[in-house]
Amino acid sequence: MFLMKFEIVCDSSADLSPSYIQQNHITVVPFYVSLDGETYQKEGVDLSIPDFYQAMIDHPDCFPKSSMPSIQDYMDAFLPFVQRGIPVLCICLTQKFSGSYQSALSAKNAILDDYPHAQVYVMDSQLVTALQGLLVMEAVRLRDKELTLSHAVPLLEEVRGTGHIFFTTNDLKYLEHGGRLGKVACIAGSMLNLKPLLHFSNGELGTTEICRGRRKSLQKVTEKFVAYLKDNDINLEGYLFCTGVGIDLAEYDDFKAYLTETFEKVGLRPEVCGKAHIGSTIGVHTGPYPIGLGFLKKCSI
Numbered sequence: 001m002f003l004m005k006f007e008i009v010c011d012s013s014a015d016l017s018p019s020y021i022q023q024n025h026i027t028v029v030p031f032y033v034s035l036d037g038e039t040y041q042k043e044g045v046d047l048s049i050p051d052f053y054q055a056m057i058d059h060p061d062c063f064p065k066s067s068m069p070s071i072q073d074y075m076d077a078f079l080p081f082v083q084r085g086i087p088v089l090c091i092c093l094t095q096k097f098s099g100s101y102q103s104a105l106s107a108k109n110a111i112l113d114d115y116p117h118a119q120v121y122v123m124d125s126q127l128v129t130a131l132q133g134l135l136v137m138e139a140v141r142l143r144d145k146e147l148t149l150s151h152a153v154p155l156l157e158e159v160r161g162t163g164h165i166f167f168t169t170n171d172l173k174y175l176e177h178g179g180r181l182g183k184v185a186c187i188a189g190s191m192l193n194l195k196p197l198l199h200f201s202n203g204e205l206g207t208t209e210i211c212r213g214r215r216k217s218l219q220k221v222t223e224k225f226v227a228y229l230k231d232n233d234i235n236l237e238g239y240l241f242c243t244g245v246g247i248d249l250a251e252y253d254d255f256k257a258y259l260t261e262t263f264e265k266v267g268l269r270p271e272v273c274g275k276a277h278i279g280s281t282i283g284v285h286t287g288p289y290p291i292g293l294g295f296l297k298k299c300s301i
Contacts, residue, residue: 006087006119006149008139009077011069011100012043013093013281014125014132015244017274024140029077031100032067033280035059040067043280052280053247053288063174064284068100074107078120082111087119087149091136091156093281094126096203121153123160126203127296130244130276131163134296137240137273142299155299165200166208166225167244167292168217172196174287197224198292218255221292222262229268239295241270244278246290255291270295 010016012030021028030042035055041047043066056062074090081088090108092101101124108120125132135156142152169175175196195217197209208224211217229236243259245252263269278290 005143005146006089006152007081008136008143009074009088009090009104010132010136011092011104012279013098013100013129014091014136015129015276015279015282016133016136017277018044020137026136026140027077029069029073029100029104031069031098031279031281033284034065034067035062037065047280049277049279049283050247052283056283056288057247064280066281066284068098069103071103071106071110074104075110078107078111078118082115082118082120088121089139089143089149089152090120090122091125091132091139092122093132094128094203095124096126097128098281119149121149123153123156126160127163128200128205129165129278129282130242130294131165131200131296133276134163134240134242134273134294135160138296138299142301145301147301155301159297159299161202162239162297163201163294164228164296165244165292165294166197166221166228167200167286167290168195168197168221169286170195170214170289171287174285197221199224199228200294214251215254218251218291219258221255222259225293226262226266226268236268236270236295239270239297240273241293241295242273242276243293244276244290246278246283246286247288248277249289252291259293271298 009027012028030045032040033043034040078088090104092104095101104122108122111118125135194210194212196207197220199206199208211220
């Protein structure tokens with residue numbers, strides 16, 4: 001049996017596809033999500049992402065809540081590897097959005113009481129959704145090149161601050177409900193059919209612009225992204241790139257077509273890592289219709 005240099009654990013907020021998880025031997029610790037504020041189900045296990053979004057569509061007054069994995073959830077993920085003497089790298093959602101990192105760290109410390117020689121490194125990704133997924137993909141690449149845990153960690157921590165996401169949503173009410181936008185702005189936005197353009201970087205989520213109409217907002221995501229690359233003199237060679245979507249509708253295909261056309265015009269040829277289905281951890285704040293793109297620098301090895 002092939003013995004890996006280290007095993008990789010992440011929470012479900014990384015929004016990796018089930019096929020990628022299975023093919024690359026990643027252990028995922030699910031977040032919990034509640035549609036009624038009382039009953040919590042494991043994301044992607046008890047409640048699929050499409051069903052989560054469909055419930056929001058069917059019940060427009062539903063504002064789901066998410067909850068972080070427990071200490072015991074992480075202990076259950078770590079112990080099978082620790083007991084076999086295999087080092088573990090755990091990559092968690094940014095601390096600024098969740099206590100998942102603290103749960104994992106507490107689990108590690110509890111395990112060390114019984115297994116003082118266990119090698120478990122808990123990393124705050126400082127990232128969300130598809131960006132966290134790209135960091136996990138880099139961890140897989142380093143692991144498969146047979147780097148040790150001690151060699152892989154500093155390489156990953158060096159690039160985690162390079163991640164950016166540009167995206168938009170179709171409805172401001174979820175951002176308002178979660179405290180991301182004021183009520184007055186959301187009422188005005190609903191009346192005027194305004195859509196927010198959002199940018200995640202350096203662990204912070206901010207609104208960069210408000211524009212009218214869904215189609216225009218989707219085009220603006222691409223334009224903002226290309227302008228950012230130009231303004232900051234970023235060459236995408238050596239970066240990973242992906243798109244992300246909540247519930248998968250035809251408008252995503254239109255977004256991809258405009259993205260491809262724009263990239264061809266400006267000569268961009270990023271290393272595309274596929275499409276991330278944005279999960280409930282971010283979906284509770286965006287509603288069913290987030291669409292966007294993200295990029296992260298590759299590790300230098």
